[in-house]
Amino acid sequence: xxxxxxxxxxxxxxxxxxxxxxxxxxxxxxxxxxxxxxxxxxxxxxxxxxxxxxxxxxxxxxxxxxxxxxxxxxxxxxxxxxxxxxxxxxxxxxxxxxxxxxxxxxxxxxxxxxxxxxxxxxxxxxxxxxxxxxxxxxxxxxxxxxxxxxxxxxxxxxxxxxxxxxxxxxxxxxxxxxxxxxxxxxxxxxxxxxxxxxxxxxxxxxxxxxxxxxxxxxxxxxxxxxxxxxxxxxxxxxxxxxxxxxxxxxxxxxxxxxxxxxxxxxxx
Amino acid sequence: xxxxxxxxxxxxxxxxxxxxxxxxxxxxxxxxxxxxxxxxxxxxxxxxxxxxxxxxxxxxxxxxxxxxxxxxxxxxxxxxxxxxxxxxxxxxxxxxxxxxxxxxxxxxxxxxxxxxxxxxxxxxxxxxxxxxxxxxxxxxxxxxxxxxxxxxxxxxxxxxxxxxxxxxxxxxxxxxxxxxxxxxxxxxxxxxxxxxxxxxxxxxxxxxxxxxxxxxxxxxxxxxxxxxxxxxxxxxxxxxxxxxxxxxxx
Numbered sequence: 001x002x003x004x005x006x007x008x009x010x011x012x013x014x015x016x017x018x019x020x021x022x023x024x025x026x027x028x029x030x031x032x033x034x035x036x037x038x039x040x041x042x043x044x045x046x047x048x049x050x051x052x053x054x055x056x057x058x059x060x061x062x063x064x065x066x067x068x069x070x071x072x073x074x075x076x077x078x079x080x081x082x083x084x085x086x087x088x089x090x091x092x093x094x095x096x097x098x099x100x101x102x103x104x105x106x107x108x109x110x111x112x113x114x115x116x117x118x119x120x121x122x123x124x125x126x127x128x129x130x131x132x133x134x135x136x137x138x139x140x141x142x143x144x145x146x147x148x149x150x151x152x153x154x155x156x157x158x159x160x161x162x163x164x165x166x167x168x169x170x171x172x173x174x175x176x177x178x179x180x181x182x183x184x185x186x187x188x189x190x191x192x193x194x195x196x197x198x199x200x201x202x203x204x205x206x207x208x209x210x211x212x213x214x215x216x217x218x219x220x221x222x223x224x225x226x227x228x229x230x231x232x233x234x235x236x237x238x239x240x241x242x243x244x245x246x247x248x249x250x251x252x253x254x255x256x257x258x259x260x261x262x263x264x265x266x267x268x
Numbered sequence: 269x270x271x272x273x274x275x276x277x278x279x280x281x282x283x284x285x286x287x288x289x290x291x292x293x294x295x296x297x298x299x300x301x302x303x304x305x306x307x308x309x310x311x312x313x314x315x316x317x318x319x320x321x322x323x324x325x326x327x328x329x330x331x332x333x334x335x336x337x338x339x340x341x342x343x344x345x346x347x348x349x350x351x352x353x354x355x356x357x358x359x360x361x362x363x364x365x366x367x368x369x370x371x372x373x374x375x376x377x378x379x380x381x382x383x384x385x386x387x388x389x390x391x392x393x394x395x396x397x398x399x400x401x402x403x404x405x406x407x408x409x410x411x412x413x414x415x416x417x418x419x420x421x422x423x424x425x426x427x428x429x430x431x432x433x434x435x436x437x438x439x440x441x442x443x444x445x446x447x448x449x450x451x452x453x454x455x456x457x458x459x460x461x462x463x464x465x466x467x468x469x470x471x472x473x474x475x476x477x478x479x480x481x482x483x484x485x486x487x488x489x490x491x492x493x494x495x496x497x498x499x500x501x502x503x504x505x506x507x508x509x510x511x512x513x514x515x516x517x518x
Contacts, residue, residue, distance in 0.1 A: 032358065159395060160348050161420075164318040165372040166341035208359055212404055217359040254369050 003237060011131040012123045013245070016229040018138035019190050020199070022183050024225035025145055027204035028217050030180060031154050038075065038177070039197035040088035042184040045071040045097035046195045050118045060118065061130070065185050071097070072181035076173060112199060121244040122234065134186050140250025141179050153214055190229070191244035199225070202251040209256035209258035224254040269296045270332060271428050272317060277326035279312050285483065286312045290326070292479060292488050296427075299454045300462045301475035308482040311349060311427075313428050318346055331427070341372040345421035349432035349464070354413060356406035362416050363401045366391050369423035391423040394449065411442040418433045418446060422453070429453070432464045447474055450509045472513070 003009045039128055047069035053060035071093050080087035081235030104117055117125070126134075145152065151172050154162040163169045180200075187196045203225035204217075211217035239246075270293050287309045296299055300354040302309050317320040317328055319335055328335040331343065367388050392398045395415045405413060414434065421429060429450070435443045451474050453459040462479075465471050471478070478494050480487040488499055494500055495513035 032355070149373050150368075153364075154368050157360065157365065157368060158348065160315075160320055161346055161368075162371070164341070164344070164346040164348075165369070166319075166339060167371065208357060211359050212402070213361045214359055214364050256300045 003234065008124055008126075009233070009237070011128065012233055013230060015126050015131045015134035016123055016233060016247075017187050017226050018135050019058040019183075020203075020225040020229040021222055022138050022141045022179075023187055023199045024203040024207075024221040025142065025218060026176075026180055026183050027200040027202075028214075028221050029145075029152060029156055029176060031201060031208075033176075035090075036201050036211070037087055037090045037094075037182055037197070038180055038200050039200040040074070041075065041094035041097075042068050042072060042181055043188070043193045043196040044094040046102075046185060046188050046196075047119070048097040048099075048101035048104065050188075050193070051101040051115060054114050054239055055107065057106050061133070061185065065182070068181040068185050069178060072177040073174065075079060076177050078174065079219055080170075090140075102209060118188060119193050120242060121190055121195070123190045123243050123247075124237075130189060134189070137182055137186055141182055145178060148175060152176065158202055191247055195244050195248050196250065198248040202248070203228070205256040206251070206258045209255070209262040221256075224251065224258075228254060270294070271296055271298070271330070272331040272462070272479070273327070273332075274317070275327040276315075277313075277316060277328065278324040279309070279310060279316050279321060280324050281321075287323075287481075287482050290481070290485055292485055294460060294462065296460055297454070297458045298460050298462075298474045298477055299451075300477050301471035302462055302464045302479045302480050302481065303466070303468050304481040304486070310481060311432055313481060314432060314464060316432065318344070325375045328367065342354070342424040343427045345369070345424060345426035346431040347417055347421045347429075347431040347434050350437070354405065357459075358405055360405055361402050362397060362405060362408070363388060365405055366397075366423060369420035370516065387423050387425075391419040394422065395419040396445075399498050411438045414438055415442065415446070418449070425457075428460045428462070430462045430464075433467065434461065434463065435467060440491065446476065450474065 001114075029040075030036060045068055046064045049064040050060040052067075053063040056063070075089045075093050078092065081084070091215050116251055151162070151167050154165065154167060159169055183200070184196050187199050191199055203221040206218040206221035206224045211220050228250040229247050232250040233243055235241065236243040236246040236248065272294040274293070275291050277287055278285070279287040290313065302310050302313070312321060312431065316323050317330070317335070319338075330338045331340065352384075360497060367384070368392070370384060389398075392401055395418055397412065397415050397419060400408065400412060405416060408416065418431075418434065421431070430452075434446060438446060450461055451464070454461050454474075461475075463471070463475065472491050475491075477490055478487065479485065480500075487494060489515070
């Protein structure tokens with residue numbers, strides 16, 4: 001517990017818990033809407049925009065957030081208007097992000113240390129300002145989800161019936177992808193660009209193994225996600241492992257435990 | 269009172285003309301059987317009425333109001349034709365799914381938690397699914413899932429219910445029960461019903477009007493008119509018309 005007196009660990013825990021909460025909540029929604037890969041796609045876009053920020057010497061978060069927002073809306077528009085299937089639209093935006101990032105990185109003289117730190121993340125290096133920003137954005141994301149909870153659940157279950165009950169489904173879909181973009185950018189600091197989608201998907205699929213209802217799915221997803229971040233941070237410090245990867249593997253441990261529990265129940 | 273008014277409706281899908289110059293109206297207490305061959309535009313028509321699709325041209329009014337200005341969606345219950353695409357892994361209990369029907373009412377102020385609980389109880393009881401309320405939707409049979417979705421459609425005690433092939437996944441017994449419930453709502457509570465069906469042979473037992481579409485309105489009127497129409501004999505053949513009209517007499 002002596003670790004807790006260090007400011008960098010306090011900041012890592014606080015921002016990690018908030019980001020875990022939004023990832024787990026949004027994860028349930030995007031997995032059920034069969035948009036699991038949107039996290040991966042937007043993560044690739046953040047790679048391109050981080051490279052752009054580093055090349056232009058602008059703090060990457062300032063450039064990553066607007067680019068991720070525009071890209072998330074582009075995915076939605078492509079799906080709605082250009083008759084591109086959801087996964088194909090994610091693929092298009094994702095590959096443009098990676099290609100742009102590689103070109104910018106090579107123009108800047110190759111993959112430098114800064115770019116690598118964003119690829120694999122380092123929550124222990126999170127600054128005070130980043131922690132405050134994480135808290136503010138997380139509260140906004142959670143507040144919006146809470147505000148539109150019934151509408152989001154209704155659309156997630158059956159979009160057609162939701163529209164027939166007067167819900168503005170286009171608006172809710174837009175809100176959902178915008179929240180995902182904000183979450184992906186925030187998660188970049190916790191586990192790095194390469195592992196963002198793991199933090200979105202793993203807690204959700206863990207919950208689906210054992211939860212019986214929608215509310216319990218959200219609760220189980222949130223609990224396993226928060227525990228994974230806290231345990232991941234402590235384990236990584238104690239055993240000297242990369243924190244982001246340890247958090248993801250802790251999440252996977254919870255998934256296996258839930259999976260085996262369900263398997264055991266099914267065979268009883 | 270007119271519940272649905274459709275005037276000169278034209279609708280396109282994927283660049284194709286699906287509906288052309290559709291005009292008809294539905295009065296309070298009507299029970300309409302909406303029939304037509306595959307690809308005739310039945311589902312497109314109800315999706316236009318419900319605002320799921322936007323028409324190319326024409327006017328739709330619900331309860332006397334232009335559909336674009338209509339906000340009282342709690343007065344309309346809808347059962348989509350989508351049971352086969354239901355995600356079996358969706359983590360929701362029967363109770364949660366049925367309660368989703370209340371969304372259009374919950375957004376109005378003054379709807380208490382008690383009223384919410386009572387409405388869920390009543391809908392579960394009406395469809396005889398109280399005993400499976402805690403089960404996950406994916407664990408149910410096709411017939412049970414359909415009953416859950418019907419419960420969701422009627423939970424607001426709507427004045428108009430639109431159903432897209434509700435009997436498709438049901439065994440004969442459940443089908444009869446579902447039709448009996450709709451007939452009860454129509455006759456005892458004056459609920460207006462529009463039911464899309466391929467089961468033209470038995471719809472005459474329940475509905476008082478038949479709307480036959482094939483991109484255009486081919487026939488709209490009472491069963492008596494349908495049965496005496498020579499034009500319809502040409503379209504269906506004497507045998508089919510006889511089957512429909514024979515059942516209607518019972």
